[in-house]
Amino acid sequence: MDNKQKVMQWIDDHQEEITCFLQELIRTPSVNPYFEDNPGEAREGRVQQVMKAHMEKLGADIDMWEPDTKGLAKYEGYPGYSSDFDETDRPNMVATVKGSGNGKNLVLMGHIDTVAKGTEWTHDPFSGELENGNIYGRGAVDMKGGIAAMTMAVDAIVRSGITLAGDVSVATVVAEETPGIGTLAYVERGYRPDACIMTEATELKVAPLCRGVIWGKLTVEGRSGHIELPRQNWRDGGAVDAIKKARIFLDHFDHLNEEWTITKTHPLLKVPCQIYVGKVVMGEFISTYANKAEIYFDATYLPRERDEFGGGHLVMKEIEDLIHGVCESDPWLKEHPPVLEWQINADCGETDAQHPFIKTMQNSLEELKIPPVLEGCYFHTDMGWVEKAGIPIVNFGPGDPRDAHSSDEKCPVEDLIQATKTIALTILDWCRTTSDASLH
Incomplete structure (x- = not known):
């Protein structure tokens, strides 16, 4: 033997x-x-x-x-x-x-x-x-x-x-x-x-x-107000629905994922890198416009996208640029930009x-x-x-x-x-x- x-x-x-x-x-x-x-x-x-x-x-x-x-x-x-x-x-x-x-x-x-x-x-x-x-x-x-x-x-x-x-x-x-x-x-x-x-x-x-993984938390600001009443313009103190503003970012994440389906693939992986939204926290009360919305997301990236430290800062920058572009297209978000916090950068x-x-x-x-x-x-x-x-x-x-x-x-x-x-x-x-x- x-x-x-x-x-x-x-x-x-x-x-x-x-x-x-x-x-x-x-x-x-x-x-x-x-x-x-x-x-x-x-x-x-x-x-x-x-x-x-x-x-x-x-x-x-x-x-x-x-x-x-x-x-x-x-x-x-x-x-x-x-x-x-x-x-x-x-x-x-x-x-x-x-x-x-x-x-x-x-x-x-x-x-x-x-x-x-x-x-x-x-x-x-x-x-x-x-x-x-x-x-x-x-x-x-x-x-x-x-x-x-x-x-x-x-x-x-x-x-x-x-x-x-x-x-x-x-x-x-x-x-x-x-x-x-x-x-x-x-x-x-x-x-x-x-x-x-x-x-x-x-x-x-x-x-x-x-694949590498980055976690982010995006906090979108709104302004509370009674949901059943006519709203004033937000510049005059009217309510702003944070849920509606958050939906804009969610839609743009979907559009970015469509791009990544083409650009972030690898022959040893069956699916491309994507931004996955894993948790959403919005609103306070059922008849009040949400004054805050929190979007928690997970984004994956490939070794060829590593930054000088071996991590995901280049992909972070790509997501930051997307968020900045969205803000530039919306008057409220331009003056009240959301807060993006990076939580994990796994190589x-x-x-x-x-x-x-x-x-x-x-x-x-x-x-x-x-x-x-x-x-x-x-x-x-x-x-x-x-x-x-x-x-x-x-x-x-x-x-x-x-x-x-x-x-x-x-x-x-x-x-x-x-x-x-x-x-x-x-x-x-x-x-x-x-x-x-x-x-x-």
Whole structure:
């Protein structure tokens, strides 16, 4: 039996253990403190201790540190950096299984934080319940499923008695959900492996691209007044309907989206970048003209649109220009321009789809008779800082990303096992075993 067969057999024989490890991660809450319903002691630190203990049993060298906000201050204005980040009990962890030193190095990376537990669950969000072939819980797919798969892939190799030529590291970083400082801190620490797998959920597709995301809040001013009475001209103190003014901006967002359908496409994405309005808050009382309207929107952008900092300021400027143009065409808005607040600027990344590492991953899928589909991520992942550091990186992981952030978030056990196998085969081919390396 060759090394690959040994590892595949180990994974088949330890499916229950792989499943239980994901359940353990889910049962150790790690809600990003940004979210208001963060349960007590749920910061990333506790689950990082679970990861540390697991990797120590494999003989890994452990590097654990909390991102230093002051030390990273030179990145002010860059995606991921936040001067008010509270690093207390929020450590990054890099656990490295050393190879013989004559092979390529690989890091398996994932963010250990989750969004809030949310509401309307039919399963306890921190139970890791197994039902009908799915593991349920907050973080099951975003992204503790990927972390479990990458960790157990290393288990399979080490516990099969195989020595690699190159180093393989398991890196779990904090604060991806916001602001993204964990991956920035990883790169700043000086890590430069030869390749990286970011184990975000991709339905087992190989995703060498992710889009960037910016969030904005547009506050449109109106003037209240009784809605049933004749209105005076606004210059004479009459009411102004903020809802009607907001509708102008919503219409122009739709027109801009029609343009973006043509101009903001990518061959690895099925849909173009768009401005998505996710929340609208308008009005005070049913018979009063609204004196304020708030439009919250999400806009995506492509790596080719990155600014000098690697973020989305060029796209922000495009939206700002649109809003300014609308104001110039409306007398009220010209004198009472809305307030635009940028809330999130999450970066993006792209690795050449022809890179040898991408081909290595596709070959691993083919060995398992899984279609080696190339498709970009439609959402932000942490790949930006890694890619900008010159490290070829791909997103690949178990589960459907549409389940992320949802009630009854789940990861299929079958996906978990197949992802573990795919990552293990990729490790063996990329890092090579000591015996393989000696032949080259």
